[in-house]
Amino acid sequence: MLKRVHHINFVVYELDAAVKKYQTLFGLNNCEFLDHPHRRVLTARFKVGESWIVLLQPLDNESPPGKHLQQHGEGFFLISYEVEDLSAAMISIESNGGAVQDEQAREGILNWQVADLAPESTFGTRIQLVEEKK
Amino acid sequence: MLKRVHHINFVVYELDAAVKKYQTLFGLNNCEFLDHPHRRVLTARFKVGESWIVLLQPLDNESPPGKHLQQHGEGFFLISYEVEDLSAAMISIESNGGAVQDEQAREGILNWQVADLAPESTFGTRIQLVEEKK
Numbered sequence: 073m074l075k076r077v078h079h080i081n082f083v084v085y086e087l088d089a090a091v092k093k094y095q096t097l098f099g100l101n102n103c104e105f106l107d108h109p110h111r112r113v114l115t116a117r118f119k120v121g122e123s124w125i126v127l128l129q130p131l132d133n134e135s136p137p138g139k140h141l142q143q144h145g146e147g148f149f150l151i152s153y154e155v156e157d158l159s160a161a162m163i164s165i166e167s168n169g170g171a172v173q174d175e176q177a178r179e180g181i182l183n184w185q186v187a188d189l190a191p192e193s194t195f196g197t198r199i200q201l202v203e204e205k206k
Numbered sequence: 207m208l209k210r211v212h213h214i215n216f217v218v219y220e221l222d223a224a225v226k227k228y229q230t231l232f233g234l235n236n237c238e239f240l241d242h243p244h245r246r247v248l249t250a251r252f253k254v255g256e257s258w259i260v261l262l263q264p265l266d267n268e269s270p271p272g273k274h275l276q277q278h279g280e281g282f283f284l285i286s287y288e289v290e291d292l293s294a295a296m297i298s299i300e301s302n303g304g305a306v307q308d309e310q311a312r313e314g315i316l317n318w319q320v321a322d323l324a325p326e327s328t329f330g331t332r333i334q335l336v337e338e339k340k
Contacts, residue, residue, distance in 0.1 A: 073233045076255025077211055080285065084329045093329070097304045098287075099207045120287060121210025122256055146330035148282035151214065153232075153254060170231045195218045195227070196280035 073161055078154035078184075078202045079117070079124035083141040087114045087129035094118060094127070108181045113137050115181060126181075150188070150198035158185055158203035165189065165201075177203070207295055212288035212318075212336045213251070213258035217275040221248045221263035228252060228261070242315045247271050249315060260315075284322070284332035292319055292337035299323065299335075311337070 084090040087105075094100050100118045108115050114129040128149065130138030140149055155161040162172045171190035180186040183205045191198045218224040221239075228234050234252045242249050248263040262283065264272030274283055289295040296306045305324035314320040317339045325332045 074254045077214070077257045077259075080211070080214070082329065082331055090329050096302050097299050097323075097328075099298075120208045123211045125211075144278075148285075148331055151282075164233075165231050168230050189231075194231075195216065195224050197216055197282055 073155055073164065074153040075156065076154050077123045077151065078204075079126045079152045081126045081128055081137070081149040081152070082147060083128050083130060083137050083149045084146050085129065085141070087116055087127055090127050090129075091116050094125075106181045110179055111135055111137065117181075150200050152186065152200035152202045155201050155203055158187060158201055161201050162187055170194075207289055207298065208287040209290065210288050211257045211285065212338075213260045213286045215260045215262055215271070215283040215286070216281060217262050217264060217271050217283045218280050219263065219275070221250055221261055224261050224263075225250050228259075240315045244313055245269055245271065251315075284334050286320065286334035286336045289335050289337055292321060292335055295335050296321055304328075 091103055102119055104117050106115045112131045112135045117124045117126045128137050130141050132138050133142045137149055158177050166172055171193040172187055173190045174187040177185045177187050184202050185205055186200050186202045189199045225237055236253055238251050240249045246265045246269045249260055251258045251260045262271050264275050266272050267276045271283055292311050300306055305327040306321055307324045308321040311319040311321050318336050319339055320334050320336045323333045
């Protein structure tokens with residue numbers, strides 16, 4: 073069902089500083105800054121192999137990434153696995169005893185359609201599924 | 207410098223239960239259990255795309271994964287990026303203002319040679335570099 077590690081989100085206090093550090097340490101020059109107003113975050117992404125590393129700076133403490141930053145500080149926020157068919161994957165997971173937090177797929181950045189599993193059902197890790205819409 | 211997301215480690219309390227859950231929810235049938243006595247952990251890995259998802263059950267609270275589990279509970283432990291030449295990458299990172307925690311590369315599972323960056327220098331995320339030895 074899982075095609076690849078599509079992206080991994082890390083929350084940071086200051087996006088510009090984090091981007092500069094990633095660029096300096098790892099020579100990553102393929103950075104894109106992206107808007108994601110629904111989620112109230114500033115974002116930047118780098119491609120590493122077939123996966124995106126996505127850095128998020130929350131704009132308030134109300135959004136899930138903002139709450140996470142307030143409670144846990146900077147670091148890992150979620151891992152998102154690509155699936156072929158998000159609706160089918162959500163149904164399959166629910167029918168196998170999993171818990172999908174989002175009742176319906178929601179809009180990620182760009183053309184990413186996403187749904188999060190309930191972290192209490194996945195060993196403390198926020199796991200997301202994503203389908204790239206054509 | 208970074209070729210791919212080589213593996214991501216998640217710490218769990220009970221490896222068998224976590225493996226069963228991953229298999230049930232995501233249909234991952236390619237699980238391998240591996241020994242890693244140096245690190246005092248039980249491990250299992252699944253391949254997703256070009257990356258390994260590695261689950262760790264610490265055997266005590268003294269090892270870095272064991273301390274992490276005790277302090278933070280289950281969840282993300284580290285992300286490991288593959289590099290072509292680990293020694294050269296460590297030198298490059300130090301010379302660009304980064305901090306490599308391991309003075310020398312250490313043995314990971316299988317033929318993985320690894321070195322961790324200091325998490326306080328990387329926005330709260332434990333980042334590792336890995337080279338697969340031939």
